[in-house]
Amino acid sequence: MSLLHDVAHLGHVEVFTPEPEKSLWFFTEILGMTENGTDGDAVYLRTWDDYEHHSLKLTAHHTSGIGHTALRCTSQAALDRRVAAIERTGMGVGWQEGEAGIGPTYAFHDPDGHQIQLYWESKWYDPPQELRPALKNQAQAYPGRGVGVRRLDHVNYLAKKVSQNGDFVSDVLGGRVTEQIMMNDGTISAQWLHFGNKSYDLVYTSDWTGSSARLHHVAFATDTREDILRAADIMLDNGVFIETGPHKHAIQQTFFLYVYEPGGNRIELCNPVARLILAPDWRTITWTETERAKGQAWGLKTIESFHTHGTPPIAGDSR
Incomplete structure (x- = not known):
């Protein structure tokens, strides 16, 4: 299936936290993101090279998890086409007034x-004088604080039925599966989907608990692989729980570090920014259960919590 190009890219993500002050500290002081306004119990945060108003909406909530994921379309006509396609599925919620920095939004x-x-x-970010970069093709000056994440990279959802969601993103939003995992019984346990030349924007992973609508992780790209090695030391010094890594994924070949922010949400730091898919006739790469049993690229085994820990938490998940 070829790309439709009606969806341009992942715009921003809303994350819920029951520890708003501690989570804000994590995203600003540890990851190095910049505050760019508030809205009630929510704080808008941005990485230094995302061009839009915000990359993350951090919202105080009674529990952790994901609020919404926002995708920017390539034009008003493209937006209208995708809305019509969504409404035919019965999955639409309806039009909403856009939040800070963006216009009318269709929810589903x-x-x-x-x-x-x-x-x-979308209103492009106009940095204040103290954050103006020396290079005019950069969104804002490098903050020089914490990890210094460069941009929002992808969102990984947990799901009851991976293929059902992957089909929806492909058929209705015009995405394409770049890589996937197929179990011995033919079940698809994970899919990586993209909308442009970046190899993935959204990921669906099987939730072994049988729950629905949970978050696996939100990923932020660093400028270099060495930033991830430095990030591990920053996490260690500041008492942030490291779940796994630094290491290299076999799927998509991403160098990674996974941590839990104080609200309980899993955060990935990744580099390189997802690989480029230039082939217009890209053939989906399918990994078998046997191949995945070998672990990550250099032999690190996938840890059990990767399949069970998600947010919001469920009974029995002490993490």
């Missing part, structure tokens, strides 16, 4: 119940 759910929004109008 994927088959698993995750909240997603589409929009076109």
Whole structure:
């Protein structure tokens, strides 16, 4: 299936936290993100090279998890086409007034119940004088604080039925599966989907607990692989729980570090930014259960919590 190009890219993500002050400390002081306004119990945060108003909406909540994922379309006409396609599925919620920095937004759910929004109008970030970069093709000056994450990279959802959600993103939003895992019984346990030349924007992973609409992780790209090695020391010095890594994924070949922010959400730091897919006739790479049993690229085994820990938490998950 070829790319439709009606969806341009992942715009921003809303993350819920029951520890708003501690989570804000993590994203600003540890990851090095910049505050760019508030809205009630929510704080808008941005990485230094995302061009839009915000990369993350951090919202105080009674529990952890993901609020909504926002995808920017390539034009108003593209937005209208995708809205019509969504409404034919019965998954639409409806039009909403856009939040800070973006225009009218259409909300809907994927088959698993995750909240997603589409929009076109976007006000590009205009940094204040103290954050103006020396290079005019950069969104803002490098903050020189914490890890210094460069941009929002992808979102990984947990889902009851991976293929059902992957089909929805492909058929209705125009995405394409670049890589996937197929179990011995033919079940698809994970899919990586993209909308442009970046190899993945959204990921669906099987939730072994049988739950719905949970978050596996939100990923931020660093400028270099060495930033991830440095990030591990920063996490260690500041008492942030490291779940796994630094290491290299076999799938998508991403160098990674996974940590839990104070609200309980899993955060990935990754480099390189997802690989480029230049082939217009890209053939989906399918990994078998046997191949995945070998672990990550250099032999590190996938840890059990990777399949069970998600947010919001469920009974029995002490993490």
